[in-house]
Amino acid sequence: MSQQTVDNPFFARFWTMLSAHESEAMRRLRRENLAGLHGRVLEVGAGTGTNFEFYPDTVTEVVALEPETRLAPLAERAAAAARIPVTVIESTVETMPATEPFDAVVCSLVLCSVADPDGVLRQLKSVLKPGGELRYFEHIAEGGWRGQVQRVADATIWPRFAGNCHTHRDTERAISGAGFVIATARREAQFPAWVPLPVHEVALGRATKN
DSSP: OOOSOBOOHHHHHHHHHHHHTOOHHHHHHHHHHHTTOOEEEEEEOOTTTTTGGGOOTTEEEEEEEOOBTTTHHHHHHHHHHOSSOEEEEOOOSTTOOOOOOEEEEEEESOTTTSSOHHHHHHHHHHTEEEEEEEEEEEEOOOOHHHHHHHHHHHHTTHHHHTTTOOTTOOHHHHHHHTTEEEEEEEEEESSOTTOOOTTOEEEEEEEEEO
16 A cells, blocks of 8 residues: 655755755746646645746646655645645645546656656546646656666665655656657756766656547
């Protein structure tokens, strides 16, 4: 049975500090990922609520899931200051309460950290209306020497350090495998090419439910 909440004190402190000092480039990617959304939106892994300020006025409601018990209160604080209605629920996707279908689902740097990405994507598809969108902004598997760095990082310290983040996941293949149709997709580097971090590149895209 899946856990409803998570308590990882080190990661919660690290992510709180990181999200409070995001670069303008990261904020631009968040804004781009949410542009044009409308109606009722499910956000998975809200963190400290960093996305909330970037939702357009055409969104009527956001239901935001955040299972980390030390991050959820920060997300609730951000929700209270948001321009649109945001409800934060301390829950994983796997244990989220039953709900009416959504117009869109938003995943920002979260599919790398779930235990069963294929299962989570199938569940997200099931809560979308026909024609609904999945908006994703995710770490992505790379090739060459950096792919080797990712494999080593994922097999050793990185998931423990970074809240179960696995950097060498072929997330876009998983999205397609769950039955979504990817409409737009691009990749963008977060750091200079010489920086030997496993989270060098992110994928940004839109996928639809048939």
